[in-house]
Amino acid sequence: MNNEWLNAYVLHRRPYRETSYIVDFFTLEEGRVSAVAKGVKNSKSDKKSLLQPFQHLRLQLSGKSELKNLRHVESVAPSINLVGTALFCAMYVNELTNRVMPAGLASDGVHNAYENALLSLRDNSDIEVTLRQFEFALLDEMGLLPDFTTDVEYEMPIEETGSYRFQIDAGFVPIPEDMAGTRRMRGFPGQALLSLSQGEFTPLSKKVAKVLCRDLLKPLIGDKPLKSRELFMPKPRL
Numbered sequence: 001m002n003n004e005w006l007n008a009y010v011l012h013r014r015p016y017r018e019t020s021y022i023v024d025f026f027t028l029e030e031g032r033v034s035a036v037a038k039g040v041k042n043s044k045s046d047k048k049s050l051l052q053p054f055q056h057l058r059l060q061l062s063g064k065s066e067l068k069n070l071r072h073v074e075s076v077a078p079s080i081n082l083v084g085t086a087l088f089c090a091m092y093v094n095e096l097t098n099r100v101m102p103a104g105l106a107s108d109g110v111h112n113a114y115e116n117a118l119l120s121l122r123d124n125s126d127i128e129v130t131l132r133q134f135e136f137a138l139l140d141e142m143g144l145l146p147d148f149t150t151d152v153e154y155e156m157p158i159e160e161t162g163s164y165r166f167q168i169d170a171g172f173v174p175i176p177e178d179m180a181g182t183r184r185m186r187g188f189p190g191q192a193l194l195s196l197s198q199g200e201f202t203p204l205s206k207k208v209a210k211v212l213c214r215d216l217l218k219p220l221i222g223d224k225p226l227k228s229r230e231l232f233m234p235k236p237r238l
Contacts, residue, residue: 006030007076008057009114011098015041023051023070024098025059026114031105032098035061035068047073053094054118055079066103086121092228093117093134100138100220113137128210129201135213144216146171148197158197162190166212168219188212 006027013023021037040048047070050057056076061068082090097114101107113134120130139145149158152171158164164172165187175187188208195205 003060004029005058005060006033008033008059009055009094009118010051010053010057011094012053013037013051019043021051022067025057026097026101026111027059027106028108028111029106031107032101032103033061033068034066034103035059035063035070037070037073050075052079054082054090056115080118080122082118082121085127086124088228088231089127089131090118090121091231092131092226093121095226095228096135096138096217096221099222099226100142100217105141107141110137110141126201128206132201132206132209132213135217136209138220139213139216142220144220146212146216148172148193158190158193160191160194163187164190164193166215168215 006025006029008025008027011024011026011032013021016022016036019039019041021041023035023037025033025035027033037047037051040051050073055078057073058076059073060071062071063069080090093114097110101110114137117130117134121127136145146166150156150171151158151164151174152167153173156174158172159174163175165175166172172188172193188211189204192202192205192208195202196209201209
């Protein structure tokens with residue numbers, strides 16, 4: 001790793017001792033990596049200005065422990081300009097990546113989905129679709145993305161007119177017709193599941209995807225709430 005250049009984005013940085021930062025990077029080649037950026041906290045150096053989120057960087061790290069040292073960093077492209085809700089969403093993407101991706105796990109799929117999410121947020125694309133696509137990429141990498149085409153009880157194709165409940169660690173199970181729609185057995189419409197299997201985000205499938213992602217990501221995130229979600233909460237009136 002000492003001579004290898006890594007393509008990276010900053011996920012998070014925090015003060016370390018008096019003059020340094022610990023920076024969490026998401027790299028294409030090595031996955032999530034943490035490194036100490038020494039002597040940059042109170043400086044006006046280019047290195048400090050580059051250690052900001054949403055900018056494609058190249059960097060070199062050194063060290064044999066899990067916490068590396070940042071040797072060199074340079075910009076590959078200008079910072080992606082994000083404001084308002086798009087900025088809050090990008091902060092959520094960063095925090096989710098940092099919490100879910102194991103250290104050292106490289107993933108072309110998640111890294112590409114991460115870059116696409118930032119660019120889509122910059123370009124004012126549908127925010128819900130952007131977030132669900134990124135969450136799906138994370139869940140797929142973790143082996144938790146369900147099969148939207150087949151029920152796990154009878155191994156039959158999902159039916160467009162059917163209704164299904166979701167079992168964590170298993171998949172979709174059909175709800176008997178005489179119980180579908182009752183308060184006890186409310187489920188997911190087969191039509192929405194089939195849309196998601198094709199990558200189609202209709203108004204109905206977007207609602208289903210949001211509920212599913214919340215449930216599937218919960219064990220990966222753990223009990224500690226995501227700080228970025230607080231940005232979306234309505235502020236109390238004074």
